[in-house]
Amino acid sequence: MAFRLKLVPDNTKIDFFKNQALTFGFAILSMVASVIIVAIMGLNFGIDFRGGTTIRAETTTEIDLGEYRSALEALDLGDVVITEVYDPSFRADQHVAQIRIQAQDDSESVTPEMIAQVEAELEKVDPAVNFTSVESVGPKVSGELIQSAVLSVLAAAAGIGIYIWMRFEWQFSLGTVLASLHDVIVTVGLFSLFQIKFDLTTVAALLTIMGYSVNDTVVVFDRLRENLQKYKTTPLRDLMNLSLNETLGRTVMVVATMLLSLIALLIFGGDVLRGFVAAITFGVVLGTYSSIYMAKNFVLWLGVNREPKEKKKAGTTFADIDA
Structure with a gap:
């Protein structure tokens, strides 16, 4: 019989909303704290931004x-x-x-x-x-690079929001964008706290983090949309818990696999890769947390239109677009 590694048991029934005031509040507090830390301590800019x-x-x-x-x-x-x-x-x-x-x-x-x-x-x-x-x-060119870096992150967030709105509903879009910005802001805050060198490769890592966070969140939201069509009278909170439990095994396996390779790069990759890999490592952990404890809370707070399918599909008119 073939051996199958399972990091999460089948049919888990974890209540991810049990301490939602604490988990969601911690996410918001970490964003605020990161902004304060960056404002006080600043960033350890590399040559790209310092000149x-x-x-x-x-x-x-x-x-x-x-x-x-x-x-x-x-x-x-x-x-x-x-x-x-x-x-x-x-x-x-x-x-x-x-x-x-x-x-x-x-x-x-x-x-x-x-x-x-x-x-x-x-x-x-x-x-x-x-x-x-x-x-x-010179400093002038470096200042322009900083502006371009900020604009690139904001443009990526806007593009993600439009895609999720087309794929699901506007509530899902706002939840996904908020979760992605949480990952980026807290990662930047950690770079400021530990004074890790911040350069253009770090910006590339931040954009990669946003992509990973969206991918993780979309997996949960896609399962939620399926369950919305399947269980039409089940409370939204229960459906979110069900969807998270059904995708938990996949989430843990992906995170564990990525962290194995990232930790190896952190140890053996040398100084050139350390900043990039550190950002990705922070982002993977934060992205998983925000997908589980942040995006869903925001969607639950906003609510989801659950009209019958013949009146309105679960999702938007773009819901059948292939990802």
Whole structure:
């Protein structure tokens, strides 16, 4: 007989509304606390948002990024990101690295003297290295990137709201958007609290979090819509509990699988990936919590139109659109 791993027993009957004032209140309180923390402590912006200088280095020998980082640590330059560039058009003996250094003391860019020191240290590691370009990103461009990051998150939230409204009803749309914004805001608050570096990869992680949160919430709402058609007289609260219990096994299995890979990346992924993976890890946990304890409460508070199917389908006129 085949072995099947079950993290959740069949036919669970958990009352997810038992302590709804506490669970839903904690979600709202965490959003407010996150906004306050960001306002007081600020974010530990990376080079993308703070401004700085990018040096392009080329060499004919294999690049050891660890040696490059070690060589620059003594200069105390603050946030330094070193990445190797790959391009199919490169020669076999052409190896390229980008060294990104944060602006020093709120200046427009790294001083020529500091750039000379960086180049000298790297030449000690690799005498064959050549520096082909030096580019600076000032505070004005960094400010525009911050605005673009905020707009991208808001645009994603608006798009999610429109999709869920078309797929279900406007009440589901508002609940999903609120849950997604909860995940993003609290994640940003955690980044501020622990002063984890916040850069463009973190913004990409926040958008990924929104997608995961929506996917998790839609699974529950889709089952709820099926149950609304199946049990026409059952109270909405009981149907929500039933839907959550029916999808609980899937939710726990997905979260456990994702956390296994994310924790491995947190431990072994290195500094370059740590901020991105940390954001995704926070988001997976928060997204699961908001899908179970936040989105449904908001929908229950707003209510759902439960007219008979011949008068109005459970959902909107767009309810039969394939996901």
